Amino acid sequence: MLAQLHQVEQSLNQVILGKQQQIRLSLCCLLAEGHLLLEDLPGLGKTTLAHALANSLGLSYRRVQFTSDLLPADLTGISIYDARSQQFHFQPGPVFSQVLLADEINRASPKTQSALLEAMEERQVSTDGETRPLPSPFFVIATQNPLFHAGTSALPESQLDRFLMRLSLGFPERAAEHQLLVEDSKGSRLQFLTQQLDSDTLKNLQKQVTAVHVSDAVIDYLLSLVDASRNRNDMLPLSPRASKALLRASKAHALLAGRDFTSADDVQQVFPSVAEHRLDPRSSAASHSLSQILLEQTDCPL
Amino acid sequence: MLVLLSRQALLFFYVILLAVIMLLHQALPLWYSAILLLLLLYRWPLQQSSSKVNKLKRINIIAALILLLLLISIRQSGVFHFMIQILLLSVTCRLVLIRQRHDSHQLLWVLYFLLACCFIFYQSILVSLLILALLLLTLYSHYQLYASKQHQLQLLQLGKAILITLPIWISLFLLFPRLQPLWRIPTAEAAVTGLADSLDPGSIENLVQSDKLAFRAIFSGSLPPRQQLYWRAKVYEDFDGRSWNVNQRFDRRQPGSRQSANPNIEQTVSYQIIAEVSNQRSLFALGMPVQYANSVRPASAYLVEARRPVSQRLSYQLVSELQAIPQDIALEQQLNSRTVSANPKTKVLAAELVANAGSTAGLIEQISEMFRQQPYFYSLNPPRLGDNSIDAFLFDSRTGFCSHYASATAVLLREAGVPARVVGGYQGGVWHEEQQYLEVRQREAHAWVEYYANNGWQRFDPTAVIAPERVLDGLDAALSADEQNQLQASWRRFSAFNYINQQLLHLDYYWSVWVLGFDESQQLNLWQQLKAAGKLLALLGSLLVAALLLWWFLRLQRQPPKFAAPVLLIRRYFGKVLVNKPAGQHFSQFIAELKTHNAANTTLLGKIDSLYQRAVYADDQQALLLLEQHLKQNAKTLAKLNWPEKQASAR
Structure with a gap:
């Protein structure tokens, strides 16, 4: 099962060239059942990665391009009057899929953004006084442009907090870009995606993540990292939700590394992408300055 | 860094x-x-x-x-x-x-x-x-x-730390052995203060102007009457017609034996003296000292001297008999009968006095009578005298300070055939009732005469005749208002300053008694007292130790162990190099770096790392045992692991 996962990882690396670390982290995020936020300049491959991830997990997915005039109902769905049966029929929106690809999420109005909130956290949608559960598993893979770009409205802290990780791909290395240009004529890069998981395997893997062993010492270290953020005034404090997210992501990272126990290294590897957008919502995803400070200054006795 | x-x-x-x-x-x-x-x-x-x-x-x-x-x-x-x-x-x-x-x-x-x-x-x-x-x-x-x-x-923390270390300070002060060669303070060349080896007419007047402390005295019994407080410091035996000098040969000769023939218990005084720095050896004693402390030794003419020039405060204990000083050696009478050719008028006067007086006592009476009846004056500012200073004083100026009267009397006595010498020292002092000590300053400097009669050197103070207040009430009483002003430093006239100064002096007194005076013998005393209270102290000590142990144990119980067992193991065996680990780095990362500097031990380090990871992260007891084994076996290798020293400072 783990071998399958590694094959998926390899084929993802064929789609996005030279970004092994980000791909591993994004897989971590999905294994830990968390939502993923990709932030980058346009053209760096975030939409490709989002598609590739959704594809490789073998899940049904819908894509929504967020614009400033997108309404909440466009996401959640609306009730339409059926003249024949003389009844209202609920027409489910794109949210009712296993993976929602929310492209350029920060172009939508805050109202629409917050409509996603409930869906992401509660995994359910309430419309017309009726609460409808979302399919399981349910992921949101959102992409966004950096905040300084025209026509963007920042995601509020509350919503950022609901993304387990925020990742940035950044520019490819020269060799990787060279290969990209050489293979350009062959068509979309998504064709390199040869391996897929089926949904049973994914469920199994997610179960295994929860079973990964965490020693008290690692939890202590994790807590001292979180605690350090709470005693400073140059960053926002990390919430208990953040520490839960950190633990889950670390476990997933350990599983991906083929271990059945979590190490301090796992915590340190996932910490920047889990913590940075919670420490400073206005920071850009490419910089990890605050989380680096915490990692360097917090004593790791392990 | x-x-x-x-x-x-x-x-x-x-x-x-x-x-x-x-x-x-x-x-x-x-x-x-x-x-x-x-x-x-x-x-x-x-x-x-x-x-x-x-x-x-x-x-x-x-x-x-x-x-x-x-x-x-x-x-x-x-x-x-x-x-x-x-x-x-x-x-x-x-x-x-x-x-x-x-x-x-x-x-x-x-x-x-x-x-x-x-x-x-x-x-x-x-x-x-x-x-x-x-x-x-x-x-x-x-x-x-x-x-x-x-x-x-944090001031509170600081105060706590000082409070905790205070018993250690005190016990170091009390119990640290005063090893002689280490403890002694080297004597430095410095200006000599106090009475000099030579007594000119005028030298005591200068000394009296100084307000400096000469010594303090603490009496074990009651304070003797003021007329008995003649502190002998120097004996002047050589007269050159103008000034008196200490006889160098006499000064160096061995003092005779110091056995008091008939110890007169009623007349003994026991006292402790804390002498200030004078950078000379001569010390102070009342009458005839019969018992000496270790730090001082007897000198000729029943004086007392220190073993080294006094370059720091010196405290010593003496017991004295207040009586005439016995003859120290046979030569003394002869030595103190020498006359010089100067002062012809005085010679004539002496001859007249001898003719009128029948005995030595009569002679002394006559001299006293002369000073009392004829217009002689006591003054801090006597006129300057020429070469025949005694003639000039006795017949022309008739105004003088204690040294003038002492020196004139001694010369008169010698001319009349009675052995006589001038003694320099201090007279009286200021008694502090509350603190129970006598404070003697340089201004109490004084000179008087000793003449030989009735198998002993009898004290005769001509100043007591001309100005009895000097002896009974101190110097101030004997001087005119102008002269008193001359003696007082201008700031001393303000009573507030005076008060503060006096309090500081008292503080200084306690300091010198309790801190500086704490020497070997005091330490020995303390040890003996401790020994006497040994059982009680042992009980208290063991109680204290038990309480400390209990406290420590309770603390240990309350706090969970700070580090997991594998971490403690690693700390023990990697202690030296582990110092170089940055705070945020975990051990496996550090090992990876360590491997690059220790190519020979890569496999060992790798093995330790994997065992450690299993032990600390997977809570694997088996791995913990193996890890301990591995560390123990390779302890020597681990102690020699390299870490580039200069890497940090080169940056």
Whole structure:
């Protein structure tokens, strides 16, 4: 099962060239059942990665391009009057899929953004006084442009907090870009995606993540990292939700590394992408300055 | 790591060093202090120019030159002062060049040492407090060097720390053995104060102008009457027609045996004297001393002297009999009958007096009568006298201070055939009832006469005849208002200052009795007292230890162990190199780095790392056992692991 996962990882690396670390982290995020936020300049491959991830997990997915005039109902769905049966029929929106690809999420109005909130956290949608559960598993893979770009409205802290990780791909290395240009004529890069998981395997893997062993010492270290953020005034404090997210992501990272126990290294590897957008919502995803400070200054006795 | 010194730290160092130079000025020639100050000022032009190497070169050349000068003058200053000079030179040169925290280590330690050296020159309470303050400032700047920026000095914590260490301070003071060669403070060449070996007409008047303390006396019984408080310090036996001198041969000869024939218990006085620094050997005693403390020894003519010139406060215990001084050696009478050819009128007068008087007692009576009946005056400002000073005093000026009367009387007696000598010392003193001690200042300096009669040297004080108030009520009572003003320093006229000054003196008294006076014998006493209370103390001690153990145990119980077992193991075996691990790094990462520096042990380190990971992260007991085994087996190899030393500072 783990071998399958590694094959998926390899084929993802064929789609996005030279970004092994980000791909591993994004897989971590999905294994830990968390939502993923990709932030980058346009053209760096975030939409490709989002598609590739959704594809490789073998899940049904819908894509929504967020614009400033997108309404909440466009996401959640609306009730339409059926003249024949003389009844209202609920027409489910794109949210009712296993993976929602929310492209350029920060172009939508805050109202629409917050409509996603409930869906992401509660995994359910309430419309017309009726609460409808979302399919399981349910992921949101959102992409966004950096905040300084025209026509963007920042995601509020509350919503950022609901993304387990925020990742940035950044520019490819020269060799990787060279290969990209050489293979350009062959068509979309998504064709390199040869391996897929089926949904049973994914469920199994997610179960295994929860079973990964965490020693008290690692939890202590994790807590001292979180605690350090709470005693400073140059960053926002990390919430208990953040520490839960950190633990889950670390476990997933350990599983991906083929271990059945979590190490301090796992915590340190996932910490920047889990913590940075919670420490400073206005920071850009490419910089990890605050989380680096915490990692360097917090004593790791392990 | 390169950490630059802050301005504040530099300022502190400057202040401390300047203060130390001031305090140690006795050990430094004036030119040397000036050079040190110039060198300190040289820092600013030096910092603006040239490279580090250049600066070092320049300072080294300057230091070598100064060292050469010091070596040339070593004969004048002596080895001890030379050592202090070298230490100061090194500190100053270091301070001129210093830029980084790293450089300040030696500087700080030498400063601590120099501060301790200050106690060689000063033991008074005020200077001790000053030195203590400087010590605290040094400690504070030492602390500041390593404290993080945000960290504030917490006064409460500091107070706690001092409180905890206080018993250690006190027990060190009380119980630390006073090893003689180490404990002794080297005697330095310094100005001699107090009565000199020569007594001119006029020398006591000068001495009396000084307000300085000569000594303090504490009596075990009651205070003897004032007329008996004649503190003998010097005996003058050589007269050259003008001034009296201590007979050098006499001074050096062995004193006779000191067995009192008939110890008269009623007339003995037991007392302790705390003598101030005088840089001479002669000490003070009442009448005939019969029992001596160890720190002093008998000198000729029943005087007392110290074993070394008194360069720090000296406390000694004496028992004296208040009676005529017996003859010390046979030669004494002959020695004190010598006359000189000067003062012809006095010779004639002496002959007349002898003719009228039948006995020695009659002669003394006649002389007293003469001073009392004829117009003789007692004054602090007598006119200057010529070569035949006794003639000039007795027949022309008729105005004099105690030394004039003593010297004239002694000459008259010698001319009349009675052995006589002048004794210098102190008379009276100020009694402090509350603190129970007698304070004797230089202004109590006095001179009187001893003549030989009835198998002993009888005391005769002509001043008591001409100005009895001097003896009964002290000097002030015997002087006119103008003369009293002359004696008082202008600030002493304000009563508030006077009061504070007096309180400080009392404080100083307690300081010298309880702190400076705590010597070997006192320590021995304390030990004996401790021994007597041994059982009680042992009980208290074991109770204390038990309480401490209990407290420690409870603390241990309350706190969960701080580190997991594998972490503790790693800390034990990797102790040395682990210092180099950055705080945020975990051990496996550190091992990876360690492998690059220790190619030979890569496999061992890899094995340890994997075992450690299983032990600490997977809570695998098996792995923990294996890890311990591995570490134990390879303890020697692990102790020799390499870590590039200079990597940090090269950055």
